[in-house]
Amino acid sequence: MQFEPVIGLEIHAQLNTKSKLFCTASTEFGQLPNTNVSPVSLGLPGALPVLNKEAVQLAIMAGIALDCEIQERSIWARKNYFYADLPKGYQISQFEHPICLGGRVHLIDLNKTVRITRIHMEEDAGKLNHQGADGIAGATSSAADLNRAGVPLIEIVSEPDIRTAQEARAYMEKVHQILTFIGVCDGDLEKGSFRCDANISVRPVGESAFGTRTEVKNLNSFRSIERAVEFEINRQISVISSGGAIVQQTMNFDDTSGETTPLRSKENAHDYRYFPDPDLQPLIVTASTIAAIKSSMPELPDAIQERYSTILALPAHDIKVYLQNRPLFDLFEASCAHLKKATPKDLSKWVVGDLNALIKESNTPITQAPQVFAELVDRCSANDVSTKMVKDLLPVLVKGTPLDDAIKAMGGGQISDQTELTTMVDAVLNEHPDVVEKIKNGKTNSANFLMGQIMKKTQGRANPDAVLALILDACKPQ
């Protein structure tokens, strides 16, 4: 029998705010345990939540970017359960009335659209550090770190539209790209800023009813989602094929073994006893607020992809780099607007290449005005500076040195004057009669040596094309 997998994903993305969802404690990662806390995030008696409006703004941006309907009225609900990392004994979330409904993500490469059911906002739980074992079972002791407790999250719930492990990965990557690109989430998978649960079932091809599903929890990388979904699909098919039945349960994915194992069954599933949180008012977002956020939204990755490939004619690789690197994209955009002679492609070659490397190397933001890079590439196109000079100038320019000063420090612009170049070429030819002889005998590659000598003397300022032409002309076989 042929089986069709049916997969829906729940993505948890941490919103990029300075403070927590319901108090002023910091969200900064990597602090000493229990330092980013307040009476509210510790769940102390008498403490009350106050909504962080910045988080709402980011959630709305996410909803707009994922083509959702933003709800003018949403309701905070308490999700009740006991665990040592949950300070209040309930998580403040949204249940019946989330902030976003509907939505879709288009996976261009796979020509596939995945619909989004809803996006709701909620607070994160804390973190348990177990001693003596990986989990709480078997641990000699466990310490609760509540720095993460109360950090704002959005949960993006997809429709069960995904059919393969590859699609699951592509969807997760796409949502990640969109949210990080628009600045809603820092997207740091290792810090847990972006994580995913997968609901997976299989059914005979042609069957419209869903099979019994399992939920695989805490998939923290693109690779693990692909592996976990693949494994779980195969596991379910082999259980059914050998006459067994799938048990509805929550599964854990072990990254080392690549296998899913049961965590808890449906009988042990929580009854979360959701009800509206009486400490918080309904979240009202006016149509005009939504419109204002919509109009100030940055251009989205799909639109940029389209514009860059068709209008700017940038190579696919460059576009990919920009969509993964927002600051570099911003630099390119800002510089590009100032181009007069060179093409965006000319500029992009330098931005994606040398500039990107320089930024990574120095690990500090660029202080140079973006138009300086446009001017440099323009001058290169106008043969005022050589590509060699561009390469040498960029490390100086990123430190903020004005372009003219940097060029002056190199001795001036490119030398293209024929008389001046002829004098230099003649001098070099006289110094190296043996090389001249080789060229005359057809070893034209040796001209590069002579070129190097001239570049040395001019600190790279000689126009390389003109120099080469002069050398070859002088060394023509007679």
Place this chain on the structure above:
Amino acid sequence: MTTLKALANLIQTKRLGCEELIRYVLAGIASKNNDTNAFIESFNDQAISIAKQQDKAIANGETLPPFAGIPMAIKDNMCLEGEHVSCASKMLQNYRSPYTATAVLNAMGHGFVPVGRTNMDEFAMGSSNEHSFYGPVSNPWNLDAVSGGSSGGSAAAVASGLVPFSLGSDTGGSIRQPASFCGVVGLKPTYGRVSRYGLVAFASSLDQIGPFTQSVEDAAYALEAICGFDPNDSTSNAQPLGPVSSELNLESFKGKRIGVPNELMSDHIAPDVKQAIQAVLDQMAALGAHVELFDFPILDESLATYYIIAPAEASSNLSRFDGVRYGHRNTNAATLKQMIQTSRDEGFGDEVKRRIILGTYVLSSGYYDAYYGKAQQMRSVVTDTYTNAFSAYDLICTPTAPTTAFKKGAHLNDPMSMYLSDIATIPVNLAGLPALSLPCGLDANGMPIGFQMIAPWFQERELMRAAHLVESAIQFKPKHQLNIEGALNAV
């Protein structure tokens, strides 16, 4: 002159030092608290240190807030930095708060000095103050009778003259009913008028902090001191209170329409109580009010609604007491689950457990719509009923409780009969209205009777002006008052 005003005068005219007054009051608590068990603990060190600073400021010629040096008691469910707050529960027996509740902080900003925390029903669940880890509170009018609850300690502390002012919290009548039982003024402001930040939550959508005093004027000073919008409480309201204490005098009730729910003048109500309430209504009519009975056919439904919503919210609010971060912990448990279960089992008393179980049940999947969903619908019916009533009446008046203070143990094994003692107060919380209980007479056994006055939302000013007029017409005699002469003589 009212107690608060008289004391403030003595302090501001330097006839009495802040520390002298505070020490006098602390000594009174130490020697007389055994009678009623109103206080769980007095804040001797902090109170004296605050008073010393105030005296120093006076000596330096600084202008002090109007009630500097005046003692107040706070219910044991309000946080005061550095002090215990236990909600009269074993669960929080050793818990100290690292921050101060907004209402307490506001009062301290007006100069009031917290001198101690008062007894209460555990986590404010109860109507007799018999559900306390620290034992029951006795009624200052008759030590065999209950004080009422849940703010029984705060009511008894004022009624026995130990302090001139205390703070309580009212979720279904927990200020007004003990005020009625103990013969003092108890005010529950409009929901949102006083910040709940730092009040350990029982039922968040119903809880409201308010004062106990010996007079309406003192209640006005107290309300002005504690109220105000608080950015730390999302349910706090910015509606201005307007001047209350300075404009209390109302000459007559001419043109005022007073509505009295039929159902609360029925056989539900003890004859002595009914008679006393009727006497007050007659006096109001004599003062020009138009008094009229009207149908309020939702009393039983209100009680049922309350006993779904309040436990539902409480079951969630009390989930944080799990033994993990603070509070009672069983250290012999083998697993996390066992630790949480045994800690809660040992830390909570029976009434608290009863309500947690009830609340957990009504929120469970499969029962939510039938209970919590229906209760929410009924709650808006209650609100609508009041809205309609207030289109016909300026005030609604009722007995505060169907009976006077009963004997200890009388209802302890019958929760339903205990719950009925809040029948007149509960609907007010469901609607979030301001209401006040005014002592208006004594029954045949010499126990005080409370007259409840209810005003439209945020009309505390109108409520208290009316109450002030009724108060002067009644001339109720308190059993005990803070002995100001005694304080002066002690110096």
